Amino acid sequence: xxxxxxxxxxxxxxxxxxxxxxxxxxxxxxxxxxxxxxxxxxxxxxxxxxxxxxxxxxxxxxxxxxxxxxxxxxxxxxxxxxxxxxxx
Amino acid sequence: xxxxxxxxxxxxxxxxxxxxxxxxxxxxxxxxxxxxxxxxxxxxxxxxxxxxxxxxxxxxxxxxxxxxxxxxxxxxxxxxxxxxxxxxxxxxxxxxxxxxxxxxxxxxxxxxxxxxxxxxxxxxxxxxxxxxxxxxxx
Numbered sequence: 001x002x003x004x005x006x007x008x009x010x011x012x013x014x015x016x017x018x019x020x021x022x023x024x025x026x027x028x029x030x031x032x033x034x035x036x037x038x039x040x041x042x043x044x045x046x047x048x049x050x051x052x053x054x055x056x057x058x059x060x061x062x063x064x065x066x067x068x069x070x071x072x073x074x075x076x077x078x079x080x081x082x083x084x085x086x087x088x
Numbered sequence: 089x090x091x092x093x094x095x096x097x098x099x100x101x102x103x104x105x106x107x108x109x110x111x112x113x114x115x116x117x118x119x120x121x122x123x124x125x126x127x128x129x130x131x132x133x134x135x136x137x138x139x140x141x142x143x144x145x146x147x148x149x150x151x152x153x154x155x156x157x158x159x160x161x162x163x164x165x166x167x168x169x170x171x172x173x174x175x176x177x178x179x180x181x182x183x184x185x186x187x188x189x190x191x192x193x194x195x196x197x198x199x200x201x202x203x204x205x206x207x208x209x210x211x212x213x214x215x216x217x218x219x220x221x222x223x224x225x226x
Contacts, residue, residue, distance in 0.1 A: 031090070054143055054164070054206075060108060064101035065093050076097055077090040079199050 003028040007070035010036035011063050026087075031075045032066065034087040039063050042081055098194040099179050102172055113151060137217065139210040164205040171198060 001009065006024030009016045010033050017036050020026075026033055039062050046056040062078040069076025077083065093101075116122065125145065130138035146161035150169055158166045175192045182191035216222040 053147065054140055054168075057105065057109065057168075061101050061105045064104045065097045068097045068100055069091075069093075072096070075090045076093050078093060079196055082090070 001025060004070070004073060007032035007073075008067065011039075011067035011070060014040045030087055032070050034085060035066050035078060035082055036063070037086055038081045038084045039066065039078065041086075092196070093194065095179060095194050099176070102176050106172075106176075137210060137213040139206045141210075141213065163209055164202055167205055168202060 001020070001024045003025050006020045006026070006029040009024065010020035010029065011017075017033070017040055020029065020033055020036070024033065039059055043056065043059040043063075046052045046059070048055075059081075062081055065076060065078050066082075125148075128138060128141050130136075131141055140162070142161035143165055146158045146165035149155075149157040149161055150165060155166065175194070178190065178192040182189060
């Protein structure tokens with residue numbers, strides 16, 4: 001997969017992220033793969049009672065913002081979660 | 089170079105998120121038959137309110153058009169959905185008019201104000217409950 005496809009696929013559900021990690025160009029797409037990883041990991045907190053729904057809506061909006069950035073070929077940093085770097 | 093999100097990303101993101109949430113709402117309302125919600129796990133277990141206590145009920149009250157109830161259950165919900173609706177409306181009108189006239193732009197300060205509302209609501213609820221035994225529906 002080329003860089004742009006990897007960027008886009010990473011935001012399309014956690015399965016897309018796994019596909020991007022396994023089959024994609026991880027080095028070139030490091031920014032979007034990292035950001036998608038952070039968003040999908042953060043969305044696991046949806047299952048916590050109380051704040052889960054609000055957090056889920058926030059993660060959904062972040063994923064869509066990241067996806068639109070990837071489609072436009074830009075490295076758009078989503079609020080709060082975009083500053084976390086998990087992939088070196 | 090990383091860039092911060094602008095209206096170019098946020099405007100379509102709000103539309104897409106609203107469409108997904110509508111699908112979830114219709115599923116909950118018509119397929120599941122609008123089942124009753126359990127009380128907050130945190131409040132039931134620890135006997136103090138959590139920062140999001142009342143959020144789900146505020147969302148349901150808002151979906152039924154009960155603005156005051158929604159505000160009492162949780163002010164952040166009305167703020168988030170009200171400001172998102174105003175943002176989308178002003179952006180849509182602005183785009184239809186050829187990007188002229190007044191418009192609301194996305195600012196990261198919105199997120200900070202939501203966090204302040206969550207914390208403020210949490211503090212006020214717990215002070216009313218712990219100091220004066222005044223319960224607020226959760």
